[in-house]
Amino acid sequence: MRLSRYFLPTLKETPSEAQIASHRLMLRAGMINQTSAGIYSWLPLGLRVLQKIETIIAEEQNRIGCHRVLMPTLQPASLWRESGRYDDYGKEMLRFRDRHDREMLYGPTNEEVITDIVRQYVKSYRSLPQTLYQISWKFRDEIRPRFGVMRGREFLMKDGYSFDINYEGAKASYEKIFESYLVTFRRLGLTAIPVQANSGAIGGNLSHEFQIVAPTGESMIYYDAAYDTLGDQDMTLARLQNLYAAADEKHDPYNCPIPLENVKTARGIEVGHIFYFGTKYSKAMNLTVQGPHSETIIPEMGSYGIGVSRLVGAIIESSHDEDGIIWPTSVAPFHIGLINTKIGDERLDKIAEELYQTFQKQGFDVLYDDRNERIGVKFADMDLMGLPWQVVVGNKTLDQKTLEIKNRKTGERQDLSFEEGLRYLHHHLGTL
Numbered sequence: 353m354r355l356s357r358y359f360l361p362t363l364k365e366t367p368s369e370a371q372i373a374s375h376r377l378m379l380r381a382g383m384i385n386q387t388s389a390g391i392y393s394w395l396p397l398g399l400r401v402l403q404k405i406e407t408i409i410a411e412e413q414n415r416i417g418c419h420r421v422l423m424p425t426l427q428p429a430s431l432w433r434e435s436g437r438y439d440d441y442g443k444e445m446l447r448f449r450d451r452h453d454r455e456m457l458y459g460p461t462n463e464e465v466i467t468d469i470v471r472q473y474v475k476s477y478r479s480l481p482q483t484l485y486q487i488s489w490k491f492r493d494e495i496r497p498r499f500g501v502m503r504g505r506e507f508l509m510k511d512g513y514s515f516d517i518n519y520e521g522a523k524a525s526y527e528k529i530f531e532s533y534l535v536t537f538r539r540l541g542l543t544a545i546p547v548q549a550n551s552g553a554i555g556g557n558l559s560h561e562f563q564i565v566a567p568t569g570e571s572m573i574y575y576d577a578a579y580d581t582l583g584d585q586d587m588t589l590a591r592l593q594n595l596y597a598a599a600d601e602k603h604d605p606y607n608c609p610i611p612l613e614n615v616k617t618a619r620g621i622e623v624g625h626i627f628y629f630g631t632k633y634s635k636a637m638n639l640t641v642q643g644p645h646s647e648t649i650i651p652e653m654g655s656y657g658i659g660v661s662r663l664v665g666a667i668i669e670s671s672h673d674e675d676g677i678i679w680p681t682s683v684a685p686f687h688i689g690l691i692n693t694k695i696g697d698e699r700l701d702k703i704a705e706e707l708y709q710t711f712q713k714q715g716f717d718v719l720y721d722d723r724n725e726r727i728g729v730k731f732a733d734m735d736l737m738g739l740p741w742q743v744v745v746g747n748k749t750l751d752q753k754t755l756e757i758k759n760r761k762t763g764e765r766q767d768l769s770f771e772e773g774l775r776y777l778h779h780h781l782g783t784l
């Protein structure tokens with residue numbers, strides 16, 4: 353991508369409405385634009401990140417045998433009357449009527465729609481277990497939308513739904529998703545702590561949230577200090593051994609299994625939430641299947657959510673510095689930012705142009721800053737955007753035939769020959 357032709361409206365001033373780093377940086381880096389309170393448009397740079405996150409989530413869901421569907425955002429009130437949630441849900445649900453005066457709503461979640469689909473087709477225990485998921489926009493008329501995409505009104509969610517013939521099956525489905533979420537968050541460059549949670553409006557009695565520790569998080573979590581030193585494998589073990597971590601509303605200081613000296617508190621960003629709720633929806637909505645002895649079985653269900661658009665903010669909260677964003681490679685909008693420090697110098701223009709072509713041919717996502725801008729502006733914008741690698745061509749390129757390669761995260765710079773530079777980038781980006 354050539355920056356001179358890109359749509360990247362970066363801001364020099366810090367927008368006054370943004371209270372936390374991720375919101376500020378997303379606006380300044382031209383990733384999003386607010387259309388209305390809690391409702392955002394995704395601009396090209398932001399959309400690239402959102403789509404990379406989506407792809408990783410989908411890959412991990414597919415890997416464990418979940419199947420992707422896409423349900424409508426608009427739903428009939430009648431389905432929610434069947435489950436009994438239409439009156440319970442309150443003002444967070446956006447309700448309206450169509451031209452035939454039928455009551456409709458913009459879905460805040462999809463338990464009803466998926467149960468309706470499954471009850472139409474699944475008639476035998478042989479068709480189960482089954483887990484279906486989608487990645488789609490939800491609307492919740494949050495009373496206090498804030499922090500940009502962190503607490504939006506319209507937001508992108510991955511929501512999955514499992515159907516099993518008994519409790520053991522449902523628990524196994526829940527655990528499979530649980531493990532897979534830890535892998536998913538790790539691939540996104542995050543360490544998520546699973547915590548015991550309340551199931552709120554979704555219902556049920558087994559529920560975990562996945563929390564990213566960050567000072568700007570909206571939840572308070574209580575966890576065993578042992579978590580701080582655990583790797584991913586151990587995280588799974590920790591859960592199996594019931595190493596305690598709880599969200600605020602579930603934490604009872606008088607009945608906490610962690611020895612007092614080990615209790616740590618932190619603020620967390622909830623990036624995922626999973627629920628087991630048994631037959632709550634299947635029973636209310638008459639979903640039944642025939643068992644092996646022709647008996648009637650009411651399937652056991654769970655639902656599993658990831659805040660996809662919230663993750664963009666959460667990743668930035670956990671990875672930035674005073675100059676801007678520091679993207680983990682897996683979700684970076686581009687791998688490499690190529691900076692030509694002397695646009696208009698024929699020799700350098702030619703070298704930069706050739707490098708740009710070579711990078712692309714070799715499979716790198718590269719953003720070429722070919723703007724006729726002051727060099728200070730170029731460096732500042734590149735740091736702000738947070739691409740993992742910066743490649744600078746300038747005087748040294750002409751004099752010594754070297755490239756300067758800067759690692760955005762460590763700030764480390766190296767002067768390497770073209771050949772070495774390419775090898776170095778392939779090595780670090782895992783493309784060789």
Ligand code: P5A
Pocket residue numbers: 460461462463492494501502503504505507509510511512554622623624625626627655656657658659660661662
């Ligand atoms: C699970 C999937 C559910 O809705 N039904 C289907 C269940 N769970 S949840 O916890 O209510 O939401 C899942 C995740 O969505 C993100 N999220 C939000 N992101 C941005 N803005 C919001 N207003 C918002 N509300 C929820 C969270 O990451 C949450 O874990």
